Amino acid sequence: MERGPVVRITDVAALAGVAPSTVSKALNGTGSLRESTRVKVREAAERLGFVPDASARSLSARRSFTVGLLSTDSAGRFSLPVVLGAENALVGGELSALLATARHDPVREQHHVRTLVARRVDGIIVTGRTTEPREPIRVPMPVVYAFAPSVDPDDASVVPDDADGMRLLVEHLVGLGRRRIAYVGGRAEQAASVVRHDTLVAELAARGLELVGPPLYGDWSEQWGRRAVDAVLGRDAGAGPGERVGGAAGVDAIVFASDQLARGGCDRLRERGLRVPDDVAVTGYDDWQVMSLASRPPLTTVDMRLERLGQRAAELLIAAIEGEPAHGVERLAPRLVVRASTLGDG
Amino acid sequence: MERGPVVRITDVAALAGVAPSTVSKALNGTGSLRESTRVKVREAAERLGFVPDASARSLSARRSFTVGLLSTDSAGRFSLPVVLGAENALVGGELSALLATARHDPVREQHHVRTLVARRVDGIIVTGRTTEPREPIRVPMPVVYAFAPSVDPDDASVVPDDADGMRLLVEHLVGLGRRRIAYVGGRAEQAASVVRHDTLVAELAARGLELVGPPLYGDWSEQWGRRAVDAVLGRDAGAGPGERVGGAAGVDAIVFASDQLARGGCDRLRERGLRVPDDVAVTGYDDWQVMSLASRPPLTTVDMRLERLGQRAAELLIAAIEGEPAHGVERLAPRLVVRASTLGDG
Numbered sequence: 274m275e276r277g278p279v280v281r282i283t284d285v286a287a288l289a290g291v292a293p294s295t296v297s298k299a300l301n302g303t304g305s306l307r308e309s310t311r312v313k314v315r316e317a318a319e320r321l322g323f324v325p326d327a328s329a330r331s332l333s334a335r336r337s338f339t340v341g342l343l344s345t346d347s348a349g350r351f352s353l354p355v356v357l358g359a360e361n362a363l364v365g366g367e368l369s370a371l372l373a374t375a376r377h378d379p380v381r382e383q384h385h386v387r388t389l390v391a392r393r394v395d396g397i398i399v400t401g402r403t404t405e406p407r408e409p410i411r412v413p414m415p416v417v418y419a420f421a422p423s424v425d426p427d428d429a430s431v432v433p434d435d436a437d438g439m440r441l442l443v444e445h446l447v448g449l450g451r452r453r454i455a456y457v458g459g460r461a462e463q464a465a466s467v468v469r470h471d472t473l474v475a476e477l478a479a480r481g482l483e484l485v486g487p488p489l490y491g492d493w494s495e496q497w498g499r500r501a502v503d504a505v506l507g508r509d510a511g512a513g514p515g516e517r518v519g520g521a522a523g524v525d526a527i528v529f530a531s532d533q534l535a536r537g538g539c540d541r542l543r544e545r546g547l548r549v550p551d552d553v554a555v556t557g558y559d560d561w562q563v564m565s566l567a568s569r570p571p572l573t574t575v576d577m578r579l580e581r582l583g584q585r586a587a588e589l590l591i592a593a594i595e596g597e598p599a600h601g602v603e604r605l606a607p608r609l610v611v612r613a614s615t616l617g618d619g
Numbered sequence: 620m621e622r623g624p625v626v627r628i629t630d631v632a633a634l635a636g637v638a639p640s641t642v643s644k645a646l647n648g649t650g651s652l653r654e655s656t657r658v659k660v661r662e663a664a665e666r667l668g669f670v671p672d673a674s675a676r677s678l679s680a681r682r683s684f685t686v687g688l689l690s691t692d693s694a695g696r697f698s699l700p701v702v703l704g705a706e707n708a709l710v711g712g713e714l715s716a717l718l719a720t721a722r723h724d725p726v727r728e729q730h731h732v733r734t735l736v737a738r739r740v741d742g743i744i745v746t747g748r749t750t751e752p753r754e755p756i757r758v759p760m761p762v763v764y765a766f767a768p769s770v771d772p773d774d775a776s777v778v779p780d781d782a783d784g785m786r787l788l789v790e791h792l793v794g795l796g797r798r799r800i801a802y803v804g805g806r807a808e809q810a811a812s813v814v815r816h817d818t819l820v821a822e823l824a825a826r827g828l829e830l831v832g833p834p835l836y837g838d839w840s841e842q843w844g845r846r847a848v849d850a851v852l853g854r855d856a857g858a859g860p861g862e863r864v865g866g867a868a869g870v871d872a873i874v875f876a877s878d879q880l881a882r883g884g885c886d887r888l889r890e891r892g893l894r895v896p897d898d899v900a901v902t903g904y905d906d907w908q909v910m911s912l913a914s915r916p917p918l919t920t921v922d923m924r925l926e927r928l929g930q931r932a933a934e935l936l937i938a939a940i941e942g943e944p945a946h947g948v949e950r951l952a953p954r955l956v957v958r959a960s961t962l963g964d965g
Contacts, residue, residue: 339717339738342718353699356718357720357722360718360719360720361720364719364730364731364734369717369719369734369738370717370718370719371685371715371716371717371718372688372702372706372716372717372718373706373710373715373716374703374706374707376703384710385710388710388715392685392715494913495913496913533913537913540886563909567840567841567842567879567883
């Protein structure tokens with residue numbers, strides 16, 4: 274490993290032909306200097322590869338220019354894009370991101386919170402594994418909650434707008450002429466299952482339609498997606514073979530609460546001799562492309578725009594650090610992604 | 620959001636009945652103090668929830684107690700566990716982790732490297748998306764490369780031992796009596812495809828066996844895994860229907876270079892009426908459980924122990940920061956994970 278020599282502020286001052294204090298002012302944007310002097314100093318600093326000492330800078334400014342990213346997720350499927358989006362926005366704002374992953378462990382989370390406070394971070398973004406509301410952390414600096422909102426309405430939270438996502442799906446399915454729609458959720462007690470179901474029922478009702486059969490809940494696995502298809506088709510057992518589905522007696526669409534469920538569902542429908550979407554249209558949720566693109570056929574689904582969610586959380590946090598805190602839950606509009614599971618190959 | 624009052628060092632000093640400088644010595648472990656004094660100060664600091672100012676501490680110690688985690692991965696499938704493992708080990712060592720994700724963008728990486736240097740991090744862990752060797756970064760502090768090794772043999776790198784992983788698979792398959800083994804790789808030019816192939820051929824040769832047919836290369840998708848099965852079975856077109864596979868004319872095992880490939884392979888074998896593992900045993904690589912557990916049947920595969928890899932990188936970095944740098948590439952032994960795709964349900 275080759276190490277460059279450490280360039281000092283006096284080296285920059287010598288090359289620019291100014292005093293070291295002028296270099297400091299020029300690079301920190303403080304004091305009153307002629308623009309030509311600032312340019313000269315910056316060019317000298319650039320040429321020498323001079324990097325100002327951030328800890329010295331932070332001590333004088335009383336800001337660390339560092340933000341904590343506190344994640345309770347261990348798998349990272351949902352929180353990783355949020356963290357990446359936040360990090361991207363922070364870098365743009367010349368802030369650095371201290372990563373702290375708590376992995377569902379409250380003791381570990383407490384330790385991380387204490388460490389971030391000790392580091393004098395300017396603020397903290399808290400992300401979670403699910404959209405379940407969570408208890409706030411208590412720290413003497415601004416906090417924004419992303420994906421998992423705070424239960425305290427005075428806090429600032431950014432979450433995906435699940436109701437809006439389901440509205441987009443219903444509009445799409447009904448627009449394609451689907452009328453007999455069944456619903457397969459994940460875990461019954463989770464907001465992601467419940468909000469999607471409730472919105473689906475309300476949106477169908479607004480169009481004079483009803484959900485076919487009761488909603489089915491299980492877990493978030495492909496296995497459950499496959500078994501749920503058996504349960505949906507089993508409800509049609511009284512119909513003739515040609516009418517089990519795709520006709521008045523059965524369903525012509527199944528709305529799954531995640532891409533994993535929908536992918537398992539597509540596999541099982543095919544194995545039972547049904548064509549997707551000709552006999553039964555299928556929709557997922559998340560646009561987790563490892564699932565949504567590998568599914569046969571690829572899934573029509575909802576992209577929650579998690580990177581944008583993280584970016585928005587960073588914007589809200591930067592505003593709060595600068596004295597303009599937001600309050601309440603902001604819902605980010607998702608995006609409908611249309612693929613062959615509703616449209617077919619044509 | 621409730622904010623606690625800021626506790627100052629003078630508050631701790633007052634409660635403990637000592638001078639502020641004694642508090643500083645007691646909490647930083649410097650100077651010579653009676654143990655009873657240290658205990659008294661720590662108890663006072665604990666009771667008040669006092670957190671020392673890390674930037675002040677770093678300025679005096681000339682260490683930031685911060686490590687940079689520079690990742691070039693955008694998807695995070697491989698680098699996320701490495702980052703989590705490293706972060707876990709760093710927290711244990713009372714260090715914080717600054718996250719910097721470059722997303723395959725050299726300009727962004729350069730910006731991140733400059734920022735980490737400006738932050739005076741004590742060291743940097745560099746992770747990558749693949750195991751392809753990469754150019755080193757040039758910084759005036761210790762660096763350890765994890766997953767993607769540095770091309771400079773003087774640098775310290777930790778990588779998964781792919782050859783060892785393949786040896787475990789061959790031992791397992793041959794131990795089960797499989798003799799006619801085909802290989803399906805991902806992208807032909809990548810180390811992960813090539814090392815696994817070369818080791819497979821060498822290990823078979825050591826047992827007097829040969830690979831059935833030439834290796835097949837494509838990409839890393841399930842789609843390619845499915846198409847590759849058609850290609851493998853197509854080579855057996857001359858054999859009778861009952862002998863296409865599972866007999867002397869065909870293959871009795873297919874080694875796939877990833878879980879995604881193997882999962883697609885299992886789907887296609889089943890669709891062509893072949894039983895896994897009765898007719899053809901299948902192995903994957905990675906133990907990416909979203910794939911390896913959802914596969915039908917679940918996959919026998921190799922766990923590269925990526926969290927341990929990150930942890931080891933952190934250990935090497937901490938040693939380097941403390942003046943004991945390592946050099947060269949350290950290979951981490953992987954773990955064989957046996958499931959139904961080779962053993963069956965029994």
